Amino acid sequence: MKPENYYRCLEVPQGPVDVVLDTDAYNEIDDQFAIAYLLRSEEKLRVKGLCAAPFYNDNSTSPADGMEKSYHEIHKVLSLAGREDLIPHTYRGSASYLPDEKTPVSSEAATFLAELSRSYTEENPLYILAIGAITNVASAFLLRPEMKDCTVVVWLGGQAHHMPHTDEFNMKQDIAAARVIFGCGVPLVQLPCAGVVDRFYTTQPELEYWLKGKNPLADYLATNTIRAATSYAAGKPWSRVIWDVTAVAWLVNGNRFMLSRLVPAPMPEYDFRYGMAQDNHLMSYVYYLNRDALFSDLVNRLTRE
Numbered sequence: 001m002k003p004e005n006y007y008r009c010l011e012v013p014q015g016p017v018d019v020v021l022d023t024d025a026y027n028e029i030d031d032q033f034a035i036a037y038l039l040r041s042e043e044k045l046r047v048k049g050l051c052a053a054p055f056y057n058d059n060s061t062s063p064a065d066g067m068e069k070s071y072h073e074i075h076k077v078l079s080l081a082g083r084e085d086l087i088p089h090t091y092r093g094s095a096s097y098l099p100d101e102k103t104p105v106s107s108e109a110a111t112f113l114a115e116l117s118r119s120y121t122e123e124n125p126l127y128i129l130a131i132g133a134i135t136n137v138a139s140a141f142l143l144r145p146e147m148k149d150c151t152v153v154v155w156l157g158g159q160a161h162h163m164p165h166t167d168e169f170n171m172k173q174d175i176a177a178a179r180v181i182f183g184c185g186v187p188l189v190q191l192p193c194a195g196v197v198d199r200f201y202t203t204q205p206e207l208e209y210w211l212k213g214k215n216p217l218a219d220y221l222a223t224n225t226i227r228a229a230t231s232y233a234a235g236k237p238w239s240r241v242i243w244d245v246t247a248v249a250w251l252v253n254g255n256r257f258m259l260s261r262l263v264p265a266p267m268p269e270y271d272f273r274y275g276m277a278q279d280n281h282l283m284s285y286v287y288y289l290n291r292d293a294l295f296s297d298l299v300n301r302l303t304r305e
Contacts, residue, residue, distance in 0.1 A: 021051070025073040032221055071093075109139075135174045168193050
């Protein structure tokens with residue numbers, strides 16, 4: 001990729017762009033907000049597909065089970081949003097994490113991403129938004145390394161670079177995949193979780209006032225979040241991060257909602273640290289979030305007619 005195109009890809013795009021979302025949608029309650037926000041940003045983002053990412057926690061019995069549940073959760077949100085037209089463009093992802101940094105995991109999602117990228121150029125790249133373990137995306141790059149010259153990866157994963165560790169769910173599930181993405185030279189935008197986008201949270205009174213009862217999609221997002229939070233915080237005050245929205249928000253209007261800077265791309269290490277190399281290629285690093293501006297835009301989009 002020519003330097004001028006590479007650095008342009010690290011800036012918030014000005015016009016409408018084509019987007020694929022890779023999401024572990026059943027993992028928590030925030031992926032659903034991100035999907036909804038993406039669908040309601042059609043003036044800026046043209047959705048070309050949605051991919052189900054693997055995950056393994058209390059909401060799944062294995063990475064494969066997490067991926068399958070996420071696949072069906074994507075369909076549920078699409079139906080609530082009245083976007084059943086996108087259901088045929090939803091793809092099952094990896095059933096396992098990368099075994100190493102050179103071996104892709106075969107899946108519909110990885111094949112779809114690799115093949116779709118052939119239609120794009122460094123002047124007109126495909127934007128890949130990833131808000132889970134980045135296995136599917138890394139597998140696609142291993143299948144077709146040339147993708148780095150015609151795509152931009154926007155990933156919510158890892159912790160802020162000043163944090164003492166990278167022990168974050170999206171990153172630690174598949175460090176090999178994270179190392180593929182950070183090391184391949186693709187234009188990369190990182191939205192770190194703890195220390196940056198954990199500022200993007202909501203509470204029960206906010207959800208009930210702004211979203212509940214407004215429409216089927218908004219009502220589901222509010223009810224699902226309140227139910228999940230009260231399952232572990234019943235009778236106590238709580239707030240809940242919905243940070244996955246921020247990856248979409250960077251494309252929608254990142255200059256208004258957040259601040260970023262160019263930094264040498266670190267390398268995620270297997271001992272949950274960042275390996276820093278000052279001579280690495282540059283990436284865009286989000287370091288500040290305007291929570292209220294983004295929340296206002298989210299509410300407006302989710303509740304409009």
